[in-house]
Amino acid sequence: MLFDVNLNSLQTSVIPDGMRSRVAGAYSTLNYGVRPVGALVGGLLATAFGLRAALLVGAVGGALSLLWLLSSPIPRIHSLAADDVATTR
Secondary structure, eight states, X not given: XXXXXXXXXXXXXXXXXXXXXXXXXXXXXXXXXXXXXXXXHHHHHHHHXXXXXXXXXXXXXXXXXXXXXXXXXXXXXXXXXXXXXHHTO
């Protein structure tokens, strides 16, 4: 829930008005569309290898998914003023 507030604020500041609904729609489709796949894969992993292994794979995958932020300008954004966001791109 906290992530959604930050995401919406960032999208409002960065994405042009005419594209905002398309980006939000694409994000929602991907975000909510992948969740059942993750649940299915997690269930299959837990059935095949045990719950502990499935949770370990999920934790490692979650940690690795943050690696893209290392090269992203998002962590360096300290203000959502239009001038500040434009200079971090």
